[in-house]
Amino acid sequence: xxxxxxxxxxxxxxxxxxxxxxVIHIDLNSCFASVEQQANPxxxxxxxxxxxxxAPYGCILAPxxxxxxxxxxxxxxxxxxxSLCPWLISRVADPPKYRQxxxxxxxxxxxxxxxxxxxxxxxxxxxxxxxxxxxxxxGLSVEIKSRIRSEIGDYLRVxxxxxxxxxxxxxxxGLHKPDGFDIIDRTNYTEIYGRIKLQDFCGxxxxxxARLHRVGIxxxxxxxxxxxxxxxxxxQSILGRYWHTRLRGxxxxxxxxxxxxxxxxxxxxxPMSESEWRPILAKLVAKAARRMRSSGYYAEGVxxxxxxxxxxxxxxxxxxKERLYDDVSLLTVTLNLFPSALQHxxxxxxxxxxxxxxxxxxxxxxxxxxxxxxxxxxxxxxxxDKWGEYSVTYASMxxxxxxxxxxxxxxx
Amino acid sequence: xxxxxxxxxxxVSAFNAHDRTVRPxxxxxxxxxxxxLQVGLRHTYRDGIxxxxxxxxxxxxxxxxxxxxxxxxxxxxxxVSDGLPD
Numbered sequence: 001x002x003x004x005x006x007x008x009x010x011x012x013x014x015x016x017x018x019x020x021x022x023v024i025h026i027d028l029n030s031c032f033a034s035v036e037q038q039a040n041p042x043x044x045x046x047x048x049x050x051x052x053x054x055a056p057y058g059c060i061l062a063p064x065x066x067x068x069x070x071x072x073x074x075x076x077x078x079x080x081x082x083s084l085c086p087w088l089i090s091r092v093a094d095p096p097k098y099r100q101x102x103x104x105x106x107x108x109x110x111x112x113x114x115x116x117x118x119x120x121x122x123x124x125x126x127x128x129x130x131x132x133x134x135x136x137x138x139g140l141s142v143e144i145k146s147r148i149r150s151e152i153g154d155y156l157r158v159x160x161x162x163x164x165x166x167x168x169x170x171x172x173x174g175l176h177k178p179d180g181f182d183i184i185d186r187t188n189y190t191e192i193y194g195r196i197k198l199q200d201f202c203g204x205x206x207x208x209x210a211r212l213h214r215v216g217i218x219x220x221x222x223x224x225x226x227x228x229x230x231x232x233x234x235x236q237s238i239l240g241r242y243w244h245t246r247l248r249g250x251x252x253x254x255x256x257x258x259x260x261x262x263x264x265x266x267x268x269x270x271p272m273s274e275s276e277w278r279p280i281l282a283k284l285v286a287k288a289a290r291r292m293r294s295s296g297y298y299a300e301g302v303x304x305x306x307x308x309x310x311x312x313x314x315x316x317x318x319x320x321k322e323r324l325y326d327d328v329s330l331l332t333v334t335l336n337l338f339p340s341a342l343q344h345x346x347x348x349x350x351x352x353x354x355x356x357x358x359x360x361x362x363x364x365x366x367x368x369x370x371x372x373x374x375x376x377x378x379x380x381x382x383x384x385d386k387w388g389e390y391s392v393t394y395a396s397m398x399x400x401x402x403x404x405x406x407x408x409x410x411x412x
Numbered sequence: 413x414x415x416x417x418x419x420x421x422x423x424v425s426a427f428n429a430h431d432r433t434v435r436p437x438x439x440x441x442x443x444x445x446x447x448x449l450q451v452g453l454r455h456t457y458r459d460g461i462x463x464x465x466x467x468x469x470x471x472x473x474x475x476x477x478x479x480x481x482x483x484x485x486x487x488x489x490x491x492v493s494d495g496l497p498d
Contacts, residue, residue: 035453038452038453039452039453039455039468040452040468040470040475040493040495041450041452041470041475042470042475042493042494042495043495046495054498086497087497088497089495089496089497089498090497090498091414096455096456096457096466097453097455097466100455100456101455153453384460385460385461386460386461387460387461388459388460388462389459389460391460
Protein backbone atom coordinates (compact mmCIF):
# COMPACT_ATOMS: atom_id res chain seq x y z
CA UNK A 1 0.00 0.00 0.00
CA UNK A 2 1.62 3.24 -1.10
CA UNK A 3 0.60 6.33 0.74
CA UNK A 4 2.08 9.57 -0.46
CA UNK A 5 1.40 12.61 1.62
CA UNK A 6 3.06 15.88 0.92
CA UNK A 7 3.93 17.68 4.11
CA UNK A 8 4.25 21.43 4.05
CA UNK A 9 7.05 23.10 5.91
CA UNK A 10 4.91 24.13 8.88
CA UNK A 11 3.46 20.61 9.36
CA UNK A 12 6.76 18.79 8.80
CA UNK A 13 7.37 17.98 12.44
CA UNK A 14 4.09 16.13 12.84
CA UNK A 15 4.08 14.35 9.54
CA UNK A 16 5.64 11.06 10.59
CA UNK A 17 3.27 8.18 9.87
CA UNK A 18 0.97 7.94 12.93
CA UNK A 19 0.01 4.28 12.29
CA UNK A 20 1.06 1.45 14.56
CA UNK A 21 4.28 -0.13 13.28
CA UNK A 22 3.57 -3.55 11.81
CA VAL A 23 6.40 -4.11 9.29
CA ILE A 24 8.93 -6.51 10.80
CA HIS A 25 12.45 -6.94 9.43
CA ILE A 26 14.27 -10.06 10.61
CA ASP A 27 17.98 -10.43 9.94
CA LEU A 28 19.92 -13.58 10.77
CA ASN A 29 23.14 -12.23 12.25
CA SER A 30 26.32 -13.25 10.41
CA CYS A 31 24.18 -15.80 8.60
CA PHE A 32 26.63 -18.18 6.94
CA ALA A 33 29.10 -18.10 9.83
CA SER A 34 26.34 -18.58 12.42
CA VAL A 35 25.01 -21.59 10.53
CA GLU A 36 28.52 -23.09 10.47
CA GLN A 37 28.79 -22.46 14.21
CA GLN A 38 25.37 -24.04 14.67
CA ALA A 39 26.49 -27.13 12.75
CA ASN A 40 29.84 -27.44 14.49
CA PRO A 41 29.66 -26.56 18.21
CA UNK A 42 33.50 -26.45 18.38
CA UNK A 43 33.37 -23.28 16.26
CA UNK A 44 31.03 -21.43 18.61
CA UNK A 45 32.32 -18.24 20.26
CA UNK A 46 35.37 -18.35 17.96
CA UNK A 47 36.34 -16.07 15.07
CA UNK A 48 35.10 -17.89 11.97
CA UNK A 49 35.04 -16.73 8.36
CA UNK A 50 33.01 -18.42 5.66
CA UNK A 51 34.97 -18.12 2.44
CA UNK A 52 34.33 -18.81 -1.19
CA UNK A 53 37.58 -20.74 -1.40
CA UNK A 54 40.18 -21.40 1.29
CA ALA A 55 43.04 -20.10 -0.88
CA PRO A 56 44.81 -17.04 0.64
CA TYR A 57 43.00 -14.70 -1.80
CA GLY A 58 39.64 -16.44 -1.28
CA CYS A 59 36.92 -13.89 -0.59
CA ILE A 60 35.40 -13.75 2.89
CA LEU A 61 31.64 -14.07 2.43
CA ALA A 62 30.64 -13.84 6.08
CA PRO A 63 32.66 -13.29 9.25
CA UNK A 64 31.21 -14.49 12.55
CA UNK A 65 30.23 -12.00 15.25
CA UNK A 66 33.53 -12.83 17.01
CA UNK A 67 35.57 -12.29 13.82
CA UNK A 68 33.90 -8.91 13.28
CA UNK A 69 35.26 -7.81 16.66
CA UNK A 70 38.74 -8.26 15.19
CA UNK A 71 37.86 -6.04 12.25
CA UNK A 72 37.30 -8.87 9.77
CA UNK A 73 34.78 -7.78 7.15
CA UNK A 74 32.85 -9.25 4.24
CA UNK A 75 34.76 -8.81 0.98
CA UNK A 76 38.25 -9.07 2.49
CA UNK A 77 40.56 -11.81 1.29
CA UNK A 78 41.27 -14.63 3.69
CA UNK A 79 44.89 -13.51 4.04
CA UNK A 80 43.73 -9.99 4.96
CA UNK A 81 41.39 -11.50 7.53
CA UNK A 82 44.17 -13.63 9.01
CA SER A 83 46.48 -10.65 9.20
CA LEU A 84 43.89 -8.96 11.44
CA CYS A 85 43.03 -12.10 13.37
CA PRO A 86 45.65 -14.87 13.22
CA TRP A 87 43.24 -17.27 14.97
CA LEU A 88 40.64 -16.90 12.26
CA ILE A 89 39.08 -20.25 11.33
CA SER A 90 37.98 -20.52 7.72
CA ARG A 91 35.21 -22.69 6.37
CA VAL A 92 34.30 -23.01 2.71
CA ALA A 93 30.69 -22.00 2.03
CA ASP A 94 28.15 -24.82 2.05
CA PRO A 95 25.05 -23.40 0.29
CA PRO A 96 22.65 -26.33 0.95
CA LYS A 97 23.00 -25.67 4.70
CA TYR A 98 22.12 -21.99 4.34
CA ARG A 99 19.22 -22.70 1.99
CA GLN A 100 17.77 -25.18 4.46
CA UNK A 101 17.96 -22.67 7.33
CA UNK A 102 16.41 -20.03 5.04
CA UNK A 103 13.55 -22.39 4.21
CA UNK A 104 12.98 -23.22 7.91
CA UNK A 105 12.88 -19.49 8.71
CA UNK A 106 10.31 -18.92 5.95
CA UNK A 107 8.11 -21.73 7.28
CA UNK A 108 8.27 -20.39 10.83
CA UNK A 109 7.54 -16.78 9.87
CA UNK A 110 4.60 -17.84 7.68
CA UNK A 111 2.85 -18.84 10.91
CA UNK A 112 2.78 -15.18 11.95
CA UNK A 113 1.68 -13.49 8.75
CA UNK A 114 0.50 -14.41 5.26
CA UNK A 115 2.63 -11.53 3.96
CA UNK A 116 6.24 -12.72 4.26
CA UNK A 117 8.85 -11.55 1.75
CA UNK A 118 12.33 -13.03 1.50
CA UNK A 119 14.68 -10.09 0.89
CA UNK A 120 17.80 -12.25 0.73
CA UNK A 121 19.17 -15.52 2.08
CA UNK A 122 19.32 -14.03 5.60
CA UNK A 123 16.62 -11.36 5.64
CA UNK A 124 12.84 -11.49 5.77
CA UNK A 125 10.16 -8.85 5.96
CA UNK A 126 6.74 -9.69 7.28
CA UNK A 127 3.78 -7.41 7.61
CA UNK A 128 1.37 -8.18 10.40
CA UNK A 129 -2.27 -8.31 9.38
CA UNK A 130 -3.52 -6.53 12.52
CA UNK A 131 -2.44 -3.30 14.21
CA UNK A 132 -0.48 -4.50 17.19
CA UNK A 133 0.33 -2.62 20.38
CA UNK A 134 3.93 -2.01 21.44
CA UNK A 135 3.75 -4.66 24.17
CA UNK A 136 2.34 -7.15 21.67
CA UNK A 137 5.28 -6.45 19.33
CA UNK A 138 7.76 -6.96 22.15
CA GLY A 139 6.11 -10.27 23.08
CA LEU A 140 6.06 -11.35 19.45
CA SER A 141 9.75 -10.60 19.06
CA VAL A 142 10.65 -12.65 22.13
CA GLU A 143 8.49 -15.51 20.88
CA ILE A 144 10.02 -15.53 17.37
CA LYS A 145 13.56 -15.48 18.79
CA SER A 146 12.72 -18.26 21.20
CA ARG A 147 11.14 -20.44 18.52
CA ILE A 148 14.13 -19.93 16.21
CA ARG A 149 16.42 -21.18 18.98
CA SER A 150 14.26 -24.15 19.91
CA GLU A 151 13.02 -25.20 16.46
CA ILE A 152 15.80 -24.20 14.02
CA GLY A 153 19.09 -23.83 15.89
CA ASP A 154 20.04 -22.96 19.45
CA TYR A 155 23.03 -20.85 18.34
CA LEU A 156 21.17 -18.78 15.74
CA ARG A 157 20.57 -15.16 16.68
CA VAL A 158 18.40 -12.70 14.83
CA UNK A 159 17.98 -8.97 14.98
CA UNK A 160 14.42 -7.76 14.71
CA UNK A 161 13.42 -4.28 13.63
CA UNK A 162 9.86 -3.02 13.50
CA UNK A 163 8.51 0.14 11.94
CA UNK A 164 5.89 1.48 9.60
CA UNK A 165 7.85 0.82 6.41
CA UNK A 166 10.53 -1.57 5.16
CA UNK A 167 13.47 0.85 5.12
CA UNK A 168 12.91 1.99 8.70
CA UNK A 169 12.27 -1.61 9.84
CA UNK A 170 15.63 -2.60 8.34
CA UNK A 171 17.26 0.41 9.99
CA UNK A 172 15.74 -0.66 13.31
CA UNK A 173 17.05 -4.23 12.90
CA GLY A 174 20.59 -2.88 12.55
CA LEU A 175 20.58 -0.60 15.59
CA HIS A 176 21.64 -3.25 18.11
CA LYS A 177 23.35 -6.20 16.47
CA PRO A 178 23.57 -9.05 17.25
CA ASP A 179 20.33 -10.29 18.77
CA GLY A 180 18.78 -6.83 18.74
CA PHE A 181 15.22 -5.62 18.91
CA ASP A 182 14.12 -2.06 18.13
CA ILE A 183 11.00 -0.25 17.09
CA ILE A 184 10.98 3.01 15.15
CA ASP A 185 7.71 4.88 15.20
CA ARG A 186 6.32 8.38 15.65
CA THR A 187 7.36 8.44 19.30
CA ASN A 188 11.11 7.93 18.82
CA TYR A 189 12.11 8.64 15.22
CA THR A 190 13.65 12.05 16.03
CA GLU A 191 15.82 10.55 18.77
CA ILE A 192 16.99 7.74 16.43
CA TYR A 193 17.63 10.06 13.49
CA GLY A 194 19.71 12.12 15.88
CA ARG A 195 22.17 9.34 16.69
CA ILE A 196 22.75 7.54 13.39
CA LYS A 197 24.71 8.32 10.22
CA LEU A 198 23.34 8.88 6.72
CA GLN A 199 24.89 5.65 5.48
CA ASP A 200 23.00 3.68 8.13
CA PHE A 201 19.94 3.98 5.87
CA CYS A 202 19.77 1.08 3.42
CA GLY A 203 20.15 2.72 0.00
CA UNK A 204 22.33 5.63 1.08
CA UNK A 205 25.75 4.62 -0.12
CA UNK A 206 28.84 6.80 -0.41
CA UNK A 207 27.65 8.32 -3.72
CA UNK A 208 24.17 9.16 -2.44
CA UNK A 209 25.72 10.60 0.69
CA ALA A 210 27.87 12.87 -1.48
CA ARG A 211 24.72 13.99 -3.33
CA LEU A 212 23.13 14.91 -0.02
CA HIS A 213 26.27 16.75 1.09
CA ARG A 214 26.06 18.88 -2.05
CA VAL A 215 22.70 20.29 -0.91
CA GLY A 216 23.87 20.85 2.66
CA ILE A 217 22.54 17.64 4.26
CA UNK A 218 25.06 16.01 6.58
CA UNK A 219 22.91 14.26 9.19
CA UNK A 220 19.75 12.10 9.17
CA UNK A 221 17.94 14.86 11.11
CA UNK A 222 18.78 17.31 8.32
CA UNK A 223 17.76 14.66 5.79
CA UNK A 224 14.37 14.38 7.48
CA UNK A 225 13.92 18.13 7.78
CA UNK A 226 14.78 18.81 4.14
CA UNK A 227 11.84 19.72 1.95
CA UNK A 228 10.86 17.78 -1.13
CA UNK A 229 12.39 20.31 -3.50
CA UNK A 230 15.82 20.01 -1.82
CA UNK A 231 15.74 16.22 -2.01
CA UNK A 232 14.68 16.30 -5.66
CA UNK A 233 17.62 18.61 -6.28
CA UNK A 234 19.97 16.27 -4.43
CA UNK A 235 19.02 13.05 -6.22
CA GLN A 236 17.91 14.54 -9.56
CA SER A 237 15.40 11.70 -9.84
CA ILE A 238 12.31 10.12 -8.32
CA LEU A 239 14.57 9.00 -5.45
CA GLY A 240 14.13 12.42 -3.86
CA ARG A 241 10.40 11.89 -3.50
CA TYR A 242 10.88 8.29 -2.33
CA TRP A 243 13.26 9.33 0.45
CA HIS A 244 10.99 12.19 1.47
CA THR A 245 8.22 9.61 1.93
CA ARG A 246 10.33 6.87 3.51
CA LEU A 247 11.81 9.11 6.17
CA ARG A 248 8.28 9.96 7.32
CA GLY A 249 7.49 6.29 7.80
CA UNK A 250 5.33 5.73 4.73
CA UNK A 251 5.86 2.76 2.44
CA UNK A 252 7.24 3.04 -1.08
CA UNK A 253 9.12 -0.25 -1.31
CA UNK A 254 6.35 -2.85 -1.23
CA UNK A 255 6.80 -4.00 -4.82
CA UNK A 256 8.90 -6.68 -6.46
CA UNK A 257 11.46 -5.92 -9.13
CA UNK A 258 11.05 -7.72 -12.44
CA UNK A 259 14.04 -9.90 -13.22
CA UNK A 260 16.25 -8.32 -15.86
CA UNK A 261 19.08 -10.83 -16.28
CA UNK A 262 20.71 -14.10 -15.25
CA UNK A 263 24.43 -14.17 -14.64
CA UNK A 264 27.31 -16.19 -13.24
CA UNK A 265 30.79 -15.05 -12.33
CA UNK A 266 33.89 -16.85 -11.16
CA UNK A 267 37.30 -15.87 -9.85
CA UNK A 268 39.87 -18.25 -11.32
CA UNK A 269 42.28 -19.92 -8.90
CA UNK A 270 45.17 -18.37 -10.90
CA PRO A 271 45.45 -16.26 -14.05
CA MET A 272 44.63 -18.56 -16.98
CA SER A 273 45.19 -18.56 -20.74
CA GLU A 274 42.24 -18.61 -23.12
CA SER A 275 42.42 -22.36 -23.73
CA GLU A 276 42.22 -22.90 -19.96
CA TRP A 277 39.37 -20.50 -19.18
CA ARG A 278 37.14 -21.31 -22.18
CA PRO A 279 35.72 -24.52 -20.61
CA ILE A 280 35.05 -22.56 -17.42
CA LEU A 281 33.17 -19.90 -19.38
CA ALA A 282 31.18 -22.73 -21.00
CA LYS A 283 30.24 -23.93 -17.51
CA LEU A 284 29.21 -20.44 -16.40
CA VAL A 285 27.05 -20.07 -19.51
CA ALA A 286 25.50 -23.51 -18.96
CA LYS A 287 24.71 -22.69 -15.34
CA ALA A 288 23.12 -19.33 -16.09
CA ALA A 289 21.21 -20.77 -19.07
CA ARG A 290 19.79 -23.58 -16.97
CA ARG A 291 18.57 -21.12 -14.33
CA MET A 292 17.06 -18.99 -17.07
CA ARG A 293 15.26 -21.93 -18.69
CA SER A 294 13.92 -23.19 -15.38
CA SER A 295 12.36 -19.75 -14.84
CA GLY A 296 10.77 -19.89 -18.31
CA TYR A 297 12.82 -17.13 -19.96
CA TYR A 298 14.70 -16.60 -23.21
CA ALA A 299 17.56 -14.11 -23.67
CA GLU A 300 18.05 -11.60 -26.43
CA GLY A 301 21.43 -10.32 -25.27
CA VAL A 302 24.70 -11.50 -23.72
CA UNK A 303 27.42 -9.71 -21.83
CA UNK A 304 30.95 -10.87 -21.06
CA UNK A 305 33.26 -9.25 -18.55
CA UNK A 306 36.88 -10.27 -17.98
CA UNK A 307 39.42 -9.10 -15.46
CA UNK A 308 42.98 -9.83 -16.50
CA UNK A 309 45.98 -10.90 -14.48
CA UNK A 310 47.51 -7.42 -14.82
CA UNK A 311 44.40 -5.82 -13.26
CA UNK A 312 42.98 -4.49 -16.52
CA UNK A 313 39.27 -4.93 -17.18
CA UNK A 314 37.44 -5.57 -20.45
CA UNK A 315 33.73 -6.03 -21.02
CA UNK A 316 31.20 -5.86 -23.79
CA UNK A 317 27.63 -6.88 -24.48
CA UNK A 318 25.49 -7.44 -27.54
CA UNK A 319 21.80 -7.60 -28.31
CA UNK A 320 20.81 -10.25 -30.82
CA LYS A 321 17.75 -10.74 -32.97
CA GLU A 322 16.97 -14.34 -32.02
CA ARG A 323 15.73 -15.46 -28.65
CA LEU A 324 18.36 -17.78 -27.19
CA TYR A 325 17.82 -20.44 -24.54
CA ASP A 326 20.33 -23.24 -25.14
CA ASP A 327 23.92 -23.42 -23.91
CA VAL A 328 25.54 -23.79 -27.32
CA SER A 329 23.92 -20.72 -28.91
CA LEU A 330 24.60 -18.56 -25.86
CA LEU A 331 28.23 -19.71 -25.69
CA THR A 332 28.80 -19.16 -29.43
CA VAL A 333 27.49 -15.59 -29.28
CA THR A 334 29.49 -14.92 -26.11
CA LEU A 335 32.79 -16.21 -27.52
CA ASN A 336 32.29 -14.05 -30.61
CA LEU A 337 32.39 -11.01 -28.32
CA PHE A 338 35.96 -11.72 -27.28
CA PRO A 339 38.44 -9.93 -29.55
CA SER A 340 41.43 -11.84 -30.88
CA ALA A 341 43.70 -8.94 -29.89
CA LEU A 342 43.24 -9.88 -26.23
CA GLN A 343 43.81 -13.60 -26.65
CA HIS A 344 47.36 -13.46 -25.30
CA UNK A 345 46.27 -11.98 -21.96
CA UNK A 346 45.73 -14.19 -18.95
CA UNK A 347 42.36 -13.91 -17.25
CA UNK A 348 41.67 -13.79 -13.51
CA UNK A 349 37.90 -13.30 -13.33
CA UNK A 350 35.05 -14.13 -15.71
CA UNK A 351 31.49 -12.81 -15.51
CA UNK A 352 28.75 -13.81 -17.93
CA UNK A 353 25.27 -12.31 -18.09
CA UNK A 354 22.33 -12.93 -20.37
CA UNK A 355 19.79 -10.12 -20.57
CA UNK A 356 16.88 -8.92 -22.69
CA UNK A 357 14.67 -11.53 -21.09
CA UNK A 358 11.32 -12.54 -22.51
CA UNK A 359 8.86 -15.26 -21.63
CA UNK A 360 7.84 -18.22 -23.76
CA UNK A 361 5.55 -17.04 -26.60
CA UNK A 362 5.06 -20.20 -28.66
CA UNK A 363 6.32 -18.38 -31.77
CA UNK A 364 8.08 -20.82 -34.14
CA UNK A 365 10.99 -19.94 -36.43
CA UNK A 366 10.57 -20.30 -40.23
CA UNK A 367 14.21 -21.33 -40.68
CA UNK A 368 15.19 -23.46 -37.69
CA UNK A 369 13.35 -26.42 -36.20
CA UNK A 370 13.08 -24.80 -32.77
CA UNK A 371 10.75 -27.48 -31.43
CA UNK A 372 13.36 -30.16 -32.07
CA UNK A 373 16.08 -28.01 -30.45
CA UNK A 374 13.91 -27.32 -27.41
CA UNK A 375 13.14 -31.01 -26.98
CA UNK A 376 16.85 -31.83 -27.03
CA UNK A 377 17.67 -29.13 -24.46
CA UNK A 378 14.73 -30.18 -22.31
CA UNK A 379 15.86 -33.84 -22.43
CA UNK A 380 19.38 -32.88 -21.36
CA UNK A 381 17.95 -30.83 -18.48
CA UNK A 382 15.80 -33.77 -17.40
CA UNK A 383 18.81 -36.11 -17.43
CA UNK A 384 20.74 -33.70 -15.22
CA ASP A 385 17.71 -33.33 -12.93
CA LYS A 386 17.61 -37.08 -12.49
CA TRP A 387 21.29 -38.00 -12.30
CA GLY A 388 22.75 -34.83 -10.86
CA GLU A 389 24.13 -31.58 -12.23
CA TYR A 390 26.69 -31.96 -15.08
CA SER A 391 25.98 -35.69 -15.54
CA VAL A 392 25.53 -34.86 -19.24
CA THR A 393 27.38 -31.85 -20.60
CA TYR A 394 28.62 -30.44 -23.86
CA ALA A 395 32.22 -31.20 -24.82
CA SER A 396 32.98 -27.48 -24.58
CA MET A 397 32.90 -27.85 -20.78
CA UNK A 398 35.64 -30.50 -20.69
CA UNK A 399 38.37 -29.31 -18.34
CA UNK A 400 36.07 -27.29 -16.08
CA UNK A 401 35.66 -29.97 -13.42
CA UNK A 402 36.23 -28.60 -9.92
CA UNK A 403 35.49 -25.03 -11.00
CA UNK A 404 32.31 -22.96 -10.46
CA UNK A 405 30.87 -24.58 -7.38
CA UNK A 406 27.38 -23.99 -6.04
CA UNK A 407 27.16 -20.54 -4.44
CA UNK A 408 24.64 -18.07 -3.13
CA UNK A 409 24.76 -14.65 -4.71
CA UNK A 410 24.72 -11.61 -2.46
CA UNK A 411 21.23 -10.30 -1.98
CA UNK A 412 19.55 -13.54 -3.14
CA UNK B 413 42.22 -28.44 11.80
CA UNK B 414 39.86 -29.88 9.24
CA UNK B 415 40.32 -33.16 7.42
CA UNK B 416 38.15 -33.86 4.40
CA UNK B 417 37.43 -37.53 3.95
CA UNK B 418 35.11 -39.57 1.82
CA UNK B 419 34.89 -43.05 3.18
CA UNK B 420 32.12 -45.45 4.15
CA UNK B 421 31.54 -45.45 7.88
CA UNK B 422 29.58 -47.65 10.31
CA UNK B 423 26.88 -45.68 12.07
CA VAL B 424 24.31 -46.69 14.66
CA SER B 425 21.24 -44.48 14.36
CA ALA B 426 17.87 -44.34 16.07
CA PHE B 427 14.38 -43.16 15.18
CA ASN B 428 12.43 -41.47 17.94
CA ALA B 429 8.71 -41.99 17.32
CA HIS B 430 7.71 -39.30 19.83
CA ASP B 431 9.36 -36.33 18.14
CA ARG B 432 9.70 -38.15 14.80
CA THR B 433 13.43 -37.57 14.47
CA VAL B 434 16.33 -39.72 13.37
CA ARG B 435 19.78 -39.21 14.81
CA PRO B 436 23.10 -41.02 14.77
CA UNK B 437 23.97 -42.59 18.13
CA UNK B 438 27.56 -43.63 17.46
CA UNK B 439 30.03 -44.14 14.66
CA UNK B 440 33.06 -46.28 14.10
CA UNK B 441 36.08 -44.70 12.48
CA UNK B 442 39.74 -45.73 12.44
CA UNK B 443 38.91 -48.74 14.63
CA UNK B 444 37.45 -46.55 17.35
CA UNK B 445 33.85 -46.04 18.38
CA UNK B 446 32.75 -42.47 18.93
CA UNK B 447 29.48 -41.75 20.76
CA UNK B 448 27.48 -38.91 19.21
CA LEU B 449 26.96 -36.41 22.02
CA GLN B 450 25.31 -33.62 20.06
CA VAL B 451 23.78 -33.08 16.64
CA GLY B 452 24.59 -29.50 15.67
CA LEU B 453 22.56 -29.48 12.48
CA ARG B 454 20.87 -31.81 10.05
CA HIS B 455 20.40 -30.60 6.54
CA THR B 456 19.52 -32.14 3.23
CA TYR B 457 20.41 -31.67 -0.40
CA ARG B 458 19.62 -33.43 -3.65
CA ASP B 459 22.08 -34.92 -6.09
CA GLY B 460 19.83 -35.62 -9.06
CA ILE B 461 16.86 -37.52 -7.67
CA UNK B 462 18.80 -38.83 -4.68
CA UNK B 463 18.28 -36.99 -1.41
CA UNK B 464 21.16 -36.89 1.04
CA UNK B 465 20.82 -36.16 4.76
CA UNK B 466 23.88 -34.58 6.32
CA UNK B 467 24.35 -34.80 10.08
CA UNK B 468 26.87 -32.45 11.66
CA UNK B 469 27.70 -34.14 14.95
CA UNK B 470 30.23 -33.97 17.76
CA UNK B 471 31.78 -36.61 19.93
CA UNK B 472 34.07 -35.85 22.88
CA UNK B 473 36.65 -33.75 21.10
CA UNK B 474 35.95 -34.25 17.42
CA UNK B 475 33.41 -32.98 14.91
CA UNK B 476 32.12 -35.36 12.23
CA UNK B 477 30.12 -34.70 9.10
CA UNK B 478 28.09 -37.78 8.23
CA UNK B 479 26.21 -38.18 4.97
CA UNK B 480 23.31 -40.62 4.55
CA UNK B 481 22.47 -41.47 0.94
CA UNK B 482 18.74 -42.23 1.01
CA UNK B 483 18.90 -44.33 -2.13
CA UNK B 484 21.57 -46.75 -0.94
CA UNK B 485 21.11 -46.09 2.83
CA UNK B 486 24.90 -45.99 3.04
CA UNK B 487 26.68 -43.64 5.42
CA UNK B 488 29.77 -41.70 4.36
CA UNK B 489 32.16 -39.82 6.64
CA UNK B 490 32.93 -36.56 4.83
CA UNK B 491 34.80 -34.45 7.34
CA VAL B 492 36.53 -34.61 10.71
CA SER B 493 37.72 -31.53 12.57
CA ASP B 494 38.67 -30.30 15.99
CA GLY B 495 37.54 -26.68 15.72
CA LEU B 496 41.07 -25.23 15.64
CA PRO B 497 42.48 -23.03 12.88
CA ASP B 498 44.11 -24.88 9.96
